[in-house]
Amino acid sequence: MILITGDIHGNKDISKLDNKLNPVYKEMTKKDYIIICGDFGLVWDNGGEDKWWRKWLDSKPFTTLFIDGNHENFDLLYEFPEEEWHGGKVHRISDSILHLMRGQVFDIQGKTFFTMGGAESHDKEYRTVGRSLWLQELPSDVEYSQALANLEKCGYKVDYVIFHCAPTDIQNEIAEVKQNHTYSENRLTEFFSEIRPKLEYKRWFCGHYHRNYVSSIDPDFEILYSRMITLP
Numbered sequence: 613m614i615l616i617t618g619d620i621h622g623n624k625d626i627s628k629l630d631n632k633l634n635p636v637y638k639e640m641t642k643k644d645y646i647i648i649c650g651d652f653g654l655v656w657d658n659g660g661e662d663k664w665w666r667k668w669l670d671s672k673p674f675t676t677l678f679i680d681g682n683h684e685n686f687d688l689l690y691e692f693p694e695e696e697w698h699g700g701k702v703h704r705i706s707d708s709i710l711h712l713m714r715g716q717v718f719d720i721q722g723k724t725f726f727t728m729g730g731a732e733s734h735d736k737e738y739r740t741v742g743r744s745l746w747l748q749e750l751p752s753d754v755e756y757s758q759a760l761a762n763l764e765k766c767g768y769k770v771d772y773v774i775f776h777c778a779p780t781d782i783q784n785e786i787a788e789v790k791q792n793h794t795y796s797e798n799r800l801t802e803f804f805s806e807i808r809p810k811l812e813y814k815r816w817f818c819g820h821y822h823r824n825y826v827s828s829i830d831p832d833f834e835i836l837y838s839r840m841i842t843l844p
């Protein structure tokens with residue numbers, strides 16, 4: 613079983629992962645997965661709270677996979693050991709918590725997933741670099757070229773796309789729906805806009821916008837927040 617949901621922001625929005633709340637969890641084991649579309653936030657300072665909640669996740673009947681959002685401590689995240697896992701690269705945070713790195717294609721339970729975390733913070737003026745804002749929130753040249761190389765390898769065909777932010781046109785659509793919100797386009801949203809017409813996919817999921825929403829531009833494009841999707 614593979615489930616996908618939106619941001620958890622440390623323990624702030626983690627209750628959706630509480631197995632007491634969802635009957636489907638009763639059928640899950642560590643061979644099943646919940647994927648979080650960024651803003652994991654439990655690699656924040658490696659303090660007691662991070663560790664307590666990571667242990668809590670480890671005690672649950674599923675394996676936690678996450679892509680990075682913008683609200684992550686990237687300096688700490690990149691210190692965790694890197695390994696090959698199901699065809700792509702991950703950081704191993706614990707026995708059953710893995711960070712799916714950027715520009716990777718994973719084969720999980722016979723389905724392929726293209727992952728690319730990161731987004732631009734829209735509250736940068738209230739944040740401090742190295743304490744609450746990290747410049748790695750947007751991908752590096754190496755990560756972009758790795759993404760392109762891996763897309764070439766799979767012939768631009770995957771089952772699922774897992775990103776934190778959306779392509780520019782869909783991001784503009786969300787800004788309109790949310791009203792009084794502006795999201796700036798950047799190299800990452802433009803990169804997603806460029807690859808979307810070339811990419812064959814069944815469903816495309818992202819987080820970041822703190823809303824559950826299906827795009828009217830593309831009905832296969834879904835933004836997740838509290839909603840939990842069970843893949844067929």
Ligand SMILES: [Fe+2]
Nearest residue numbers: 619651681820
């Ligand atoms: Fe978020």
